[in-house]
Amino acid sequence: MKRTLGNFSLDGLRVYLGLSSATAFGVRDLVRELGGEVVGITVNRLDELHKGRLEELARQSAEMQIHVGDGQPFEEINIIKRLSPDLYLGDAAHLGQIGRLGIPVISLEETPLLGYNGVIRLAQRFSTALQNRSFGAALALTPLPYHEAWLQRSPNWHIKKEVK
Amino acid sequence: MAHHIDGSRNSCALHGALQVIGAIEGAIPVLHSTAGCGAQHFLGVNRLDAGGETFGAPPVSSSNISEKHVVFGGGSRLREQLKNTIKVVEGELYVMVTGCSTEMVGDDIPAMAKEGREQDFPVIYANTPGFRGDVHQGYQLAIKALIEQLPALGKAVEAPSKGVVNIWGIVPHQDPFWSGNLEELGRLLKGIGLEPNLLFGYGQGVPSWQKLPDAHLNIVVSVWGDGTAKLLEERYGTPLLAVEGLPVGAAAARLLRAVSDRLALDQQRTELFIQSEEKRLHTSLGALADTYYRAGFQREFALIGESAQVVGVSEFLTGTLGLVPRTLVITDNPPEYAREALSTLLKGLVHGDRTELYFSEDHAEITDLVFLGAAELVLGSALEKSVALELGVPFLQISFPVADRVVLNRCYAGYRGAATLLEDLGSEILAHSYR
The missing domain is CATH 3.40.50.1980 (Nitrogenase molybdenum iron protein domain)
Structure with a gap:
């Protein structure tokens, strides 16, 4: 696997993950192993099972943004626009919206991740996505479906408003 | 050292010429060669070009020469074939094209075309033996023949229209999407106020070819249109504009801007x-x-x-x-x-x-x-x-x-x-x- 990967590395790259809770933590480890930094994670839910992982995360990088929300892409896009990562890895249905931010996107929905071959496949996807960003640039010409004002606000803004 | 080509996809000059003539409405090829040449074109090109003949054309008329004609000359065989073709197949223009054997024998094709014209038949010719090159050479040879010989037929042309531009470099059938590609380029040029002269495909007949000299610009979208555009520049002083390749997507904007600049069109409209x-x-x-x-x-x-x-x-x-x-x-x-x-x-x-x-x-x-x-x-x-x-x-x-x-x-x-x-x-x- 090392030979195939060659000198591939995610050194210095800030990565955002939008995955199910089950895979997000594993993929975070992989990204770190490849030299990348995970700057934020969106998961669909969190429960007791993830307690250990969360504590570990809090110890390692207290700054990292964790967003919990199933099917709330407007919040996620607000956060991603703020963080402006170099790469997005996800398996959700709204990847096109994230592509419009001009960020390279890789879907894990149809990319099997397990085993050494999974890593090699993923590394290939990383390389291609980082090498050519033209599709994102073309998508960015179509405006996002959200108000600019929303994107300027805190991602929790709408929740506070309802509570009041 | 020369070596054979496995699975050639560039056939020969004769086939290129047949593809040019076949893509012009009302133009009928008369093939002067051995029997295999037309059949090879049918089997090796027509059956593999994703849609067959442009106008559902009849099988190509051919002199089908044999040993006798190689030894004694095939001129009289061609004369007979030409006369019969004109009587049997309806067309506005008959184009004699030659294969390797008849060119090696040295049959006098120009004389035969002249003889036809003297009897008021609309006949021209192109020397297109396979040894002159592949399908792309044939494309250029046939076009050259049309440019040089059509004016001699002296048909009246409608009053010259404004904003005519010719498009060159798409070889019919060798580009399986030639007809659609030409029409799309035409649509784009129309969009900026020009009158595209596509020359090949639906609605493109002999009158389109008689319009050639009226063009303000020859647009060249492949290296195979270079020679033609240069010939037209020499003959009629029409400038040419060559682009790097077939414009797909954003490249079309580059083409439209270049054309618009060159012809000083309304930039805002473009x-x-x-x-x-x-x-x-x-x-x-x-x-x-x-x-x-x-x-x-x-x-x-x-x-x-x-x-x-x-x-x-x-x-x-x-x-x-x-x-x-x-x-x-x-x-x-x-x-x-x-x-x-x-x-x-x-x-x-x-x-x-x-x-x-x-x-x-x-x-x-x-x-x-x-x-x-x-x-x-x-x-x-x-x-x-x-x-x-x-x-x-x-x-x-x-x-x-x-x-x-x-x-x-x-x-x-x-x-x-x-x-x-x-x-x-x-x-x-x-x-x-x-x-």
């Missing part, structure tokens, strides 16, 4: 037209985005085709669709002077050094190159289907020969062509992932 076309394409890209990411469209690709197509399609796939060229094979033998420019352009499409560019028309060699490149997507001719299967990757047939697609009006040029290419390529990728 920009508005480009804007509306780009907006439509970008809306399609947006609609595709989720599927694009989910099915992993962003891959390394291999593309095998003619120079103009390889340039146009790779530029769109890399410049707009985010794909990465791995193995590019140019099969039409472009002249040396064009190769360096092609290489600089194609290797510079994306940052990185993994793009390999080859010039080859040999099936076995191309298969090896594509296999070694191990791209994740193959676009090529029917001849590349097996290597794509071997690699286990999606495959789209886009260059000649095409064996299992029907192409009537489909195009891969311009903005509509870009969207069509997205549909076709996307469908292959999805079909492959659900296989």
Whole structure:
């Protein structure tokens, strides 16, 4: 696997993950192993099972943004626009919206991740996505479906408003 | 050392000439050669060009010379064939084209054409033996004959129309999408206020060819149109504008701006037209985005085709669709002077050094190159289907020969062509992932 990967590395790259809770933590480890930094994670839910992982995360990088929300892409896009990562890895249905931010996107929905071959496949996807960003640039010409004002606000803004 | 070509896709000059004449409404070819030449064209080209004859034309009339005519000359056989063809097949223009044997024997074809014209038959000729080159040479030879000899037929032409531009460089049938591509380029040029003279395909007959001298500009979209445009520049002083390749997607805007500049057209109109076309394409890209990411469209690709197509399609796939060229094979033998420019352009499409560019028309060699490149997507001719299967990757047939697609009006040029290419390529990728 090392030979195939060659000198591939995610050194210095800030990565955002939008995955199910089950895979997000594993993929975070992989990204770190490849030299990348995970700057934020969106998961669909969190429960007791993830307690250990969360504590570990809090110890390692207290700054990292964790967003919990199933099917709330407007919040996620607000956060991603703020963080402006170099790469997005996800398996959700709204990847096109994230592509419009001009960020390279890789879907894990149809990319099997397990085993050494999974890593090699993923590394290939990383390389291609980082090498050519033209599709994102073309998508960015179509405006996002959200108000600019929303994107300027805190991602929790709408929740506070309802509570009041 | 010379070597044989395995699975040639460039046939011969005679076939190129037959394709030119067959794509002009009302033009009837009269073939002066051995019996095999027409049949080879039927089996080796017509059956593999994804839609057959342009106008559902009759089988080509041929003098079918035999040993006797090689020994004693085939002039009288051709005279008989020409007279009978004019009586039997309805047409406005009869074009005699020659094969290798009759040219080696030295039959006097010009005299035969003159004899025909003296009897008021609309007859011209083109010397197109296979030993003068491949299908691309035939394209140029037949066009040269039309340019030089049509005026002698002296037919009245309608009053010259304004804003006429000719389009050159798309070889009928050798580009399986020639008809649709021409029409799309025509649509775009019309959009900025010009009157495109497509010269080939639906509605393009002898009058289109008589309009040639009225053109303000000759637009050249492949290296195979260079000679023609230069000839017209010498003859009629018409300037020429050559672009790097078939304009697909955003490249069409470059063409329209260049034409608009050159002919001092209304810039605002041009920009508005480009804007509306780009907006439509970008809306399609947006609609595709989720599927694009989910099915992993962003891959390394291999593309095998003619120079103009390889340039146009790779530029769109890399410049707009985010794909990465791995193995590019140019099969039409472009002249040396064009190769360096092609290489600089194609290797510079994306940052990185993994793009390999080859010039080859040999099936076995191309298969090896594509296999070694191990791209994740193959676009090529029917001849590349097996290597794509071997690699286990999606495959789209886009260059000649095409064996299992029907192409009537489909195009891969311009903005509509870009969207069509997205549909076709996307469908292959999805079909492959659900296989």
